[in-house]
Amino acid sequence: MAATPIAPLTGSARTWGTLALSAATFMNVLDTSIANVSLPAIAGDLGVSPTQGTWVITSFAVANAIAVPLTGWLSQRFGQVRLFVASVTLFVLASLLCGLAPNMPLLIAARALQGFVAGPMIPLSQALLLSSYPKALAGLAMAMWSMTTLVAPVLGPLLGGWITDNISWPWIFYINVPVGIASVFVTWAIFRQRESERRSLPIDSVGLALLVIWVGAMQLVLDIGKEHDWFSSPLVVGSALVAVVGFIAFLIWERGEEHPVVDLSLFGNRNFWAGSLATSVGYGLFFGNVVLLPLWLQQYMGYTATQAGEIMAPVGLLALVLSPMVGKSIGRVDPRRYATLAFLVFALVLWMRSRFSTQADFATIMVPTIVQGVATAFFFIPLVTITLSEIAPARIPAASGLSNFMRITAGAIGTSVTTTLWERRATLHHAQLVEHLTPGSPGFDQAIAVLRAGGLSDVQALAQIERMTTQQAFMLAANDIFYASAVLFMLLIPLVWLAHAPRAQGGGAADAAAGAH
Structure with a gap:
């Protein structure tokens, strides 16, 4: 500047x-x-x-x-x-x-x-x-x-x-x-x-105020919804209405503003909206699962915070090795191919996780995390290259800011939606599992007999069965989310191919690429 x-x-x-x-x-x-x-x-x-x-x-x-x-x-x-x-x-x-x-x-x-x-x-x-x-x-x-x-x-x-x-x-x-x-x-x-x-420069104070109102109200809905039984709560309904009305008012105001906080005219570019949307949805799915995995490990698999950290850490190892290679070759290889590879690997990783059971050991849980490093390396740089490839150099800061805004907001939405669905699916699975655990059913009687033989009283045995049922319910719920996320990653691939093949890159998009991290 x-x-x-x-x-x-x-x-x-x-x-x-x-x-x-x-x-x-x-x-x-x-x-x-x-x-x-x-x-x-x-x-x-x-x-x-x-x-x-x-x-x-x-x-x-x-x-x-x-x-x-x-x-x-x-x-x-x-x-x-x-x-x-x-x-x-x-x-x-x-x-x-x-x-x-x-x-x-x-x-x-x-x-x-x-x-x-x-x-x-x-x-x-x-x-x-x-x-x-x-x-x-x-x-x-x-x-x-x-x-x-x-x-x-x-x-x-x-x-x-x-x-x-x-x-x-x-x-x-x-x-x-x-x-x-x-x-x-x-x-x-x-x-x-x-x-x-x-x-x-004049600040678009009305646009900024509307941005704060609708994003804040939307996040409030996502965060308190699960505690207040969603739309049966007047607070959640009111917040949702504020978010929707605020968002519509924001769009109308920004389109007519000379110095907007968010330049909505950027969405007129196909590569920008396709790239931004693919990045945002992909990041929301990725981040939601990054939050879910350590929660599940610590609450229902008996892992300490350190052990959960050790499971999560290897995600960056392959990314560190592969990212410089992606950065050097991005001008010669169609970035849509790299982004497709990233989504395929993310889908594979989440499918592998959807096969986990409560018996999964440390190594089994860690393998998909290591593989995920490949997806991370091929995710950010190619998608930012696609997003910014047809934007004039003077507009790159605005475009980079808007795509980052979408990505970060999607990460917050991904976290809220993932944890909510996890609890809802767990409640459903728990109810289904309990249906089969009635006195007289072979599985129940056998479990009680084994626990009694281990020296537990009837009350202790029932408490142990309840704990195991809850653990199993949350495991099945996590499997559901991992599997659904894998499917969604596959559905994102056609979106990438809606974008045009970027021409050989100048400095602009490359310079802005790092900002997408």
């Missing part, structure tokens, strides 16, 4: 600048996954159910989604460097508040603040990094940047699990403090003389 190009950094300044920007990005991406395996511990400590605990994830995601479209306006108003430093500083403060939160409402509020101030960090770290390298090394800069976004989801569950089991869950937030402070000091020291041009 600067009026004249800024000369690239050289020597140690470039090295330290890259490290500082990458550390901030790492911290941000880490916080989207570090809380997943800690949810049962957080929920138990604060006296709420684990499904209510998913608000810790969705509040961050929704606030983050609302903040992302504002990055362009804020960076022009305050300057890229000032905004980045302010964003990281506030992120550190919000992390501290998360750790200190004495109850769930305050933790959710702190997480929402954390998500909101995190909005500008990823696009700005990318912009500042690109300005630090000469054009010839832009690919190297983006490869290094992408590594941090791939390593963080690997370490998130591991770190989160280990910290929860060995220290206490608030420390998953406290660890951001030293990293963030170091990033702020180094970034300011190196980049403060490289500030972008600032200019005062």
Whole structure:
């Protein structure tokens, strides 16, 4: 956004600048996954159910989604460097508040603040990094940047699990403090003389207010619906009406606004809407299952947070190896082929998980997670290339912001829908299983006899049968969701092929690709 190009950094300044920007990005991406395996511990400590605990994830995601479209306006108003430093500083403060939160409402509020101030960090770290390298090394800069976004989801569950089991869950937030402070000091020291041009632009305050209202109301419906029996609750019905009316009003207002928060005219481009929709639905399915797996392992399979983290961690290993190859070859290979491969592998992984039983061992559960790394590598870069391939360079920041908004919102929806369906299917399966467990039925009498022989009283034996029935019901419910997700991934493949084959890529889409992580 600067009026004249800024000369690239050289020597140690470039090295330290890259490290500082990458550390901030790492911290941000880490916080989207570090809380997943800690949810049962957080929920138990604060006296709420684990499904209510998913608000810790969705509040961050929704606030983050609302903040992302504002990055362009804020960076022009305050300057890229000032905004980045302010964003990281506030992120550190919000992390501290998360750790200190004495109850769930305050933790959710702190997480929402954390998500909101995190909005500008990823696009700005990318912009500042690109300005630090000469054009010839832009690919190297983006490869290094992408590594941090791939390593963080690997370490998130591991770190989160280990910290929860060995220290206490608030420390998953406290660890951001030293990293963030170091990033702020180094970034300011190196980049403060490289500030972008600032200019005062009108803010679409009505559009922003409508955006906050409809996204917030929609998330409220998704999060409280399962506790209030969905549309039998006046609160849920009222929130749903606010979301629908707010969304319609938002669409009407943005179409007539000169400086919209969200540029809806981008949807006139076929590659943009097909790519954005495929990315969003795919990410929503992926993220919903990423939340479900550790919840199931810890609540019904007896895994500790550390063990659940170890199961989740390998997802990034193959992605780390394959992503640079995808990045280098994307100009020569039709990205629609790569995206198709990603969806096929995701479908295979989820089908493998749909075959799990309560007898599944550690290795059996981990194998699909390792394979999933292939899908992750071929998912982000090709789909962002398709999405942005026909967008003029001047509109890429707006397009990148809008597609990111859709993706992050879809992740929050995926989490809520997955946990709700899981509970509903489990209730159904439990009722069906209990029908066959009546005194006099061969299975029931045999189970009681075995448990009595093991020294249990009749009351203890019945309690044990109930526990096993519940475990089996939630296992069957998880299988249903894994299988349905696999089918949905297969149905996304034709959507990718609605897009035109992108021409050989210039810098624009490649530069913006990293922002989709």
